Amino acid sequence: MSTSQYDLVIIGSGPAGATTARFAAEQGLKVLLVDKRQELGAPIQCSGAVSRHALEEVGVAPEEEFIHEPIYGFGIYNEKGEKKTIDYRQLKAEEYGQEEGKKPLGYVVDRRRFDRYLMTQAERAGVEVWLKTEGLSYQPNNDGSCDVYLRRFNQAITARARVLVGADGLQSQVGKWANLRTHIKITELASCLQFIVDQVETDGLLEIITGHEWAPGGYAWVFPKGHGYAEIGLGVIPTMTDKNAQWHLDQFIKHSFFKERFRNSRILEIQGGGVPLASPLRTQYADNLILVGDAARHVNPITGGGIHTALSGGAIAGNFLADFLNQGRQPTAANLKAYQDGWLEEIGNKMWQLYEVKTDIFRTHDIRQRDALLFQTMSGYFSPHSEYKKI
Amino acid sequence: MSKKEPVIFDIGWNACINCGACVAICPKEAGFISAFDTIAVGRPCDIACLLCEDICPVSTITHKAA
Numbered sequence: 001m002s003t004s005q006y007d008l009v010i011i012g013s014g015p016a017g018a019t020t021a022r023f024a025a026e027q028g029l030k031v032l033l034v035d036k037r038q039e040l041g042a043p044i045q046c047s048g049a050v051s052r053h054a055l056e057e058v059g060v061a062p063e064e065e066f067i068h069e070p071i072y073g074f075g076i077y078n079e080k081g082e083k084k085t086i087d088y089r090q091l092k093a094e095e096y097g098q099e100e101g102k103k104p105l106g107y108v109v110d111r112r113r114f115d116r117y118l119m120t121q122a123e124r125a126g127v128e129v130w131l132k133t134e135g136l137s138y139q140p141n142n143d144g145s146c147d148v149y150l151r152r153f154n155q156a157i158t159a160r161a162r163v164l165v166g167a168d169g170l171q172s173q174v175g176k177w178a179n180l181r182t183h184i185k186i187t188e189l190a191s192c193l194q195f196i197v198d199q200v201e202t203d204g205l206l207e208i209i210t211g212h213e214w215a216p217g218g219y220a221w222v223f224p225k226g227h228g229y230a231e232i233g234l235g236v237i238p239t240m241t242d243k244n245a246q247w248h249l250d251q252f253i254k255h256s257f258f259k260e261r262f263r264n265s266r267i268l269e270i271q272g273g274g275v276p277l278a279s280p281l282r283t284q285y286a287d288n289l290i291l292v293g294d295a296a297r298h299v300n301p302i303t304g305g306g307i308h309t310a311l312s313g314g315a316i317a318g319n320f321l322a323d324f325l326n327q328g329r330q331p332t333a334a335n336l337k338a339y340q341d342g343w344l345e346e347i348g349n350k351m352w353q354l355y356e357v358k359t360d361i362f363r364t365h366d367i368r369q370r371d372a373l374l375f376q377t378m379s380g381y382f383s384p385h386s387e388y389k390k391i
Numbered sequence: 392m393s394k395k396e397p398v399i400f401d402i403g404w405n406a407c408i409n410c411g412a413c414v415a416i417c418p419k420e421a422g423f424i425s426a427f428d429t430i431a432v433g434r435p436c437d438i439a440c441l442l443c444e445d446i447c448p449v450s451t452i453t454h455k456a457a
Binding site: 043137170171173177186193239244245273276 | 408409414418421422424445447448450
């Protein structure tokens with residue numbers, strides 16, 4: 001067994017972990033980023049939608065390498081198929097569009113390529129990256145450091161760090177190591193399934209289909225996926241249905257108002273995941289440890305979107321840790337609380353407000369009322385005047 | 392509340408899509424995970440809440456008494 005020393009050991013190289021690593025390394029910290037997978041981003045558990053603003057905010061150029069398709073707006077449907085179009089090519093024609101000098105609103109990215117790109121950017125900033133490396137546990141030491149126990153290609157390794165960053169996703173084990181209250185309620189975790197399909201037309205919009213009939217507790221979606229492909233998916237809350245997501249997706253494809261549109265669709269890939277429609281974790285820090293991204297439940301509770309919040313959270317964490325450790329402060333839980341306070345101030349408090357909005361919708365027992373509220377909220381959320389559009 | 396009897400989970404690997412939702416919902420301590428990043432199989436779960444079965448999008452998790 002060998003021991004190496006770092007300022008940060010980061011477990012999980014998704015958007016949150018890689019961004020934390022890059023920002024910290026750019027400010028002089030010695031960073032080890034580990035991931036247990038052999039191919040980042042896989043298996044895909046995400047639809048891949050992210051705003052252009054989210055990328056710009058953390059200095060990520062929209063490279064062809066990872067973009068499936070640019071996005072220009074939204075189509076929000078109610079349960080009957082009535083549509084509210086929020087197309088920024090029309091709403092802000094001078095700014096958004098395909099023409100030269102105009103930009104997209106966002107992108108659908110290939111998570112395998114995107115995550116690898118972010119990791120590469122981190123590596124180029126000086127981060128040491130180890131794939132096929134699993135985190136096993138951690139132990140704070142009396143001198144203010146901690147030991148992180150890893151297994152890399154079957155070899156046991158102990159890395160000594162000042163701070164361990166848990167960026168290991170919704171399935172986070174790092175939070176459990178520190179006995180943080182990470183458990184999510186079944187009423188707040190959507191069971192999601194999506195198919196990548198051929199022969200379904202799209203028009204540069206993220207289409208969101210609300211209504212208990214199609215996706216109880218969540219919503220369905222049709223996203224452009226580039227090269228003429230599309231993504232059809234949905235998420236359901238298990239306590240609001242006695243059928244699984246697979247059954248609901250089958251119903252949506254075969255029996256919804258889109259059944260003619262989907263008639264010739266052919267499935268090319270099958271993906272799924274758990275998507276939290278929940279509040280952020282109340283405590284995202286412990287001695288020598290912080291959580292970031294999905295692991296801290298930095299996920300939009302209305303949309304379930306997590307890429308933007310992971311990138312923003314990663315930047316906040318990386319900047320905070322660089323300042324904190326460069327000042328020589330002791331990484332006790334009491335001192336690391338400032339990370340969470342800063343995150344709340346920048347984006348977290350708005351996420352808590354969104355959680356309240358979401359909770360009010362699903363507290364409504366009358367299904368028609370609830371459907372109307374969700375449709376109205378989604379339509380308002382994506383409008384140019386939304387106070388939440390930067391989350 | 393009566394204590395539930397421990398169970399052992401079985402996963403139909405043919406249908407499993409490796410979505411990780413079962414691990415995300417699992418209230419067990421760290422490490423109750425299989426080599427395929429699902430909840431652990433072949434060893435007892437003493438909580439037996441069965442939330443992993445409920446969240447599975449393709450209903451491929453079942454259990455038997457431990």
